Amino acid sequence: MTHAGHSLRIERLKFAYGDATILDGIDLSVHEGEFLALLGPSGSGKSTLLRLIAGLEAPTAGLVSAGGRPVAGPGTDRAVVFQHYALFPWMTVVDNVAEAVAKAHPTLSRGERRERAQAQLARVGLGEVGRHHPFELSGGMQQRAAIARALALESPFLLMDEPFGALDPINRARLQDLLVEVWRGSSPRRTVVFVTHDVDEALLLADRVAVMGANPGRVIAEYPVAFDRPRQRAALFKDAGFHHLREEIADALDADTLAHLEAA
Ligand SMILES: Nc1ncnc2c1ncn2[C@@H]1O[C@H](COP(=O)(O)OP(=O)(O)O)[C@@H](O)[C@H]1O
Numbered sequence: 058m059t060h061a062g063h064s065l066r067i068e069r070l071k072f073a074y075g076d077a078t079i080l081d082g083i084d085l086s087v088h089e090g091e092f093l094a095l096l097g098p099s100g101s102g103k104s105t106l107l108r109l110i111a112g113l114e115a116p117t118a119g120l121v122s123a124g125g126r127p128v129a130g131p132g133t134d135r136a137v138v139f140q141h142y143a144l145f146p147w148m149t150v151v152d153n154v155a156e157a158v159a160k161a162h163p164t165l166s167r168g169e170r171r172e173r174a175q176a177q178l179a180r181v182g183l184g185e186v187g188r189h190h191p192f193e194l195s196g197g198m199q200q201r202a203a204i205a206r207a208l209a210l211e212s213p214f215l216l217m218d219e220p221f222g223a224l225d226p227i228n229r230a231r232l233q234d235l236l237v238e239v240w241r242g243s244s245p246r247r248t249v250v251f252v253t254h255d256v257d258e259a260l261l262l263a264d265r266v267a268v269m270g271a272n273p274g275r276v277i278a279e280y281p282v283a284f285d286r287p288r289q290r291a292a293l294f295k296d297a298g299f300h301h302l303r304e305e306i307a308d309a310l311d312a313d314t315l316a317h318l319e320a321a
Pocket residue numbers: 074077079097098099100101102103104105106274
């Protein structure tokens with residue numbers, strides 16, 4: 058599959074549930090191969106924005122386009138990973154991934170699908186557990202399997218909504234590293250939109266951070282994240298540039314919260 062021109066454009070986007078405006082005036086572009094973090098407090102509309110990009114919701118006004126085409130619904134060009142493992146509980150782990158392989162390669166035989174699924178599982182460190190069912194795996198392993206499933210779709214866009222939010226810190230760090238490794242190792246690179254409410258996670262992973270404010274949800278600031286890769290946590294968390302950026306983002310979020318308190 059060619060990834061040429063796999064950029065995202067969001068223009069004058071508005072989204073409302075009845076009278077409640079959830080998102081308003083969002084303009085955001087993500088270029089092909091870029092890793093964008095969407096950072097914001099709970100309730101700022103991060104998940105809603107991701108669901109609009111995924112085609113699981115339709116805009117009230119404005120436009121979302123992926124690869125130059127308006128998003129009109131879900132598609133295999135946009136793989137989605139949610140916070141809670143989206144695996145079919147009645148299928149073995151390898152069959153869960155093979156099902157995604159089948160979407161990317163409908164003409165492959167059952168045996169070939171399984172073989173590719175097995176390779177994808179090995180890539181995320183799950184080479185040994187394919188024949189088990191999801192409930193037999195730990196939370197961290199289930200989320201690895203969900204990521205293997207998303208990667209098996211070979212989609213040029215990868216949309217992730219707090220995918221590591223439910224994990225313990227050790228598994229979280231492992232999967233962060235794994236994600237960056239897979240993303241950096243694929244050619245051409247996937248275009249990633251990664252939702253998080255964790256500033257450190259955004260700065261560790263992303264090329265750019267779009268900061269969202271609430272009521273209504275909108276992008277209040279954007280920051281390029283230029284730290285060299287591969288990024289080592291220990292070095293990064295000591296870096297003066299990291300602390301400076303972290304403070305700038307915290308200030309932007311505080312200023313937005315204060316503006317709302319004063320207006321109320
Ligand atoms: N189905 C829904 N109906 C009405 N309001 C909703 C619905 N889903 C989310 N919201 C509201 O939209 C806002 C943004 O939610 P969400 O996108 O989940 O934010 P975030 O992911 O940043 O926490 C919240 O105020 C939430 O209460």
